[in-house]
Amino acid sequence: MDDLLRQRVSTTLQALLGDRVTDQPEIRKQHGTGFSYHPCQPPDWVVYPQTTEEIAAIVRLCQEHQLPIIPFGAGTSVEGHVLALKGGVCIDLQLMNQILEVDAANRCATVQAGVTRNQLDAWLEGSGFFFPIGPGVNATLGGMASTRASGTNAVRYGTMKDNVLSLKVVLPDGQVIKTGSKARKSSTGYDLTRLYIGSEGTLGILAELTIKLHSYPEAIYAAVCSFPDVEAAVNTAIQTIQAGVAIAKIELLDALMMQAVNRYSGLGYPEKPTLFLEFHGSPAEIEGQIQRVQAFASRFGGTDLIWEQEEAARLKLWQARTDAAPAALAMVPGSSMMSTDVCVPISRLAQCIVDTQADLAETGLFAPILGHVGDGNFHLTIPIDPASPGQFEKAKALNERLVHRALALEGTCSGEHGIGIGKLAYLAQEHGVALDVMRAIKNALDPNNLMNPGKLLPPVGPDLR
Incomplete structure (x- = not known):
């Protein structure tokens, strides 16, 4: 320039x-x-x-x-x-942080794109409503929609694509459009709202969102349960989902991750593969759900089961899950984090995680596993030591094998992190000719390729243009 x-x-x-x-x-x-x-x-x-x-x-x-x-x-x-x-x-967009409306009658809220999830949570406190999508960081609602984020509640409440009713979008030519409405369903033309959710800023800029709100549960119970191995824990999760138990959260931390959080947070959990669970509903509903999950856990050797209902106790119980990423980093002082993300059909989850653990054992990398196992999504948290030559390349190779493993099991290269530039190489294998349709949409809306160029879509030749 x-x-x-x-x-x-x-x-x-x-x-x-x-x-x-x-x-x-x-x-x-x-x-x-x-x-x-x-x-x-x-x-x-x-x-x-x-x-x-x-x-x-x-x-x-x-x-x-x-x-x-x-x-x-x-x-x-x-x-x-x-x-x-x-x-x-x-x-x-950090200054576009106004909560414009909370419409209790229609159980929705309209917010500017720079509103963060913690800000929204604080605003809704005491209202009787909550917004269920919560990635592990204090992201903005606009960013969460742009990457189709999810988090720990997705198994019951869905992801961002299930919880956004409409958007206000600035197009690449500067025009402003509104997609969708407060109506809970519509059959009027292309679903532009879903087109922009997950588009990663490549088709326009999200300025406002109208999102669904959910009634705060009558009762909430949380639990942790240890297992002899990862396969047993995952099989318990699979049985729970396949049986139709309306569980709100079901998270896996492997033995390495439990070791890390115990050290980081001063906790005393067994350092075994562990499921963290949460149940929402009426006390009677939850009691029935608990009994079924207890039966599944017992079948697969689950022990040390701890249940909590009081809010303070529940928050303490979930502290290990909350601290997972910083706890893993703390195990390798001075490290930076590489976090992987794949998602497979729930029936293939145990196979994918067990095979990944075997792969990990051969690499010698310290890479604890964290999983939203209720919907088949899991991560490796890999602290990269800058003083260890070749560790980053080894981690990238591990991530590549993980992605190919997930795709071979009819899964996806990203359940919630998105593509950016980090996963461009895998889109052709996952989507095939459908990539040409995506490129046609991109070229139609952004012919000059100015909107977040180089992201989401693999290049054709030296440039996306």
């Missing part, structure tokens, strides 16, 4: 946003990394709009000068979604 163009763009952005635009190197660096293990690639500018109209004006300016546009929520994605591969303008 020549100096004259840079000065012209800077002047126009400052006229539009005042001091809400910066090209300071440190801030640009912060916006070119996220939680990703990929090398930092900063944008040329970072801007902070406060309204949908300001986003649209920024996008029109970028179109005029052919500048790449990278939406930015909380920067918590792990597959390189926010890297500015070709420079350009990073649109940070």
Whole structure:
């Protein structure tokens, strides 16, 4: 970019946003990394709009000068979604953080895209409602929709695609559209809301979301149960789901992860593969669910079963799950984290995890397993020691084998992390000719390839264009 163009763009952005635009190197660096293990690639500018109209004006300016546009929520994605591969303008939505409406009668809320899940949780406290999607970090609602996020409640309440009713989107040409409505169903044309959920900023910028709210459960029970091996724990989860038990959460931590959280949080759980469970409903409903799960756990050797109903006790019980990622990192001081993510049909989950454990044993890597096993999704948390030559390459090779294993079992290369740049190599194997349909949509909506270029879709030749 020549100096004259840079000065012209800077002047126009400052006229539009005042001091809400910066090209300071440190801030640009912060916006070119996220939680990703990929090398930092900063944008040329970072801007902070406060309204949908300001986003649209920024996008029109970028179109005029052919500048790449990278939406930015909380920067918590792990597959390189926010890297500015070709420079350009990073649109940070943190100031678009207004909860515009809570419509109790229709059990929904409308929020700006920069509202974080913790902010929404605090707002809803005491209202009788909650929003069930909770990734392990304080992500923005816009970012969660853009990556089709899920989390621990997905087995009962679904993912973001199941909990967004409508969107306000700024298109690549600066137009603003609204997709969907508050109606719980519609048969009017293409489902544009679902098109944008999971699009990772490649088709437009999410400015507002109308999301479903759920009634707070009458009662909540939580439990932990240890097992002799991972296969026994996973088989208990499989039986629970196949039997139709309406469980809210069913999470797996393997023995290594239990060891890590015990050290990190000062807990005293058995260092064995462990299921963390949570049940929502009336006391009578939960009692029946508990009895069935207890029977499944006993069948597979489950022991040390602990049940909690009081909120403080439940929160303490779940502390191990909450602390899993930082606990794994703490086992290798000074390390950075590489987190994998695959999802397979529930009937193939035990096979996939057991085969992955065997693979891990051969590599010698320290990589605890954490799984949303109720929906077939699990992760390896791999602390990368910068002082250990070749460890990163070994971890990447392990991740590649894991992905191919999941795809061979009729699964997916990502259950909730998304693609970014980290999983581009696997899209052709997973989707085949359907990739051409995705590229046709991208080319139709963003013919100049300015919206988060290089993400989500594998390149054809030297460029996506």
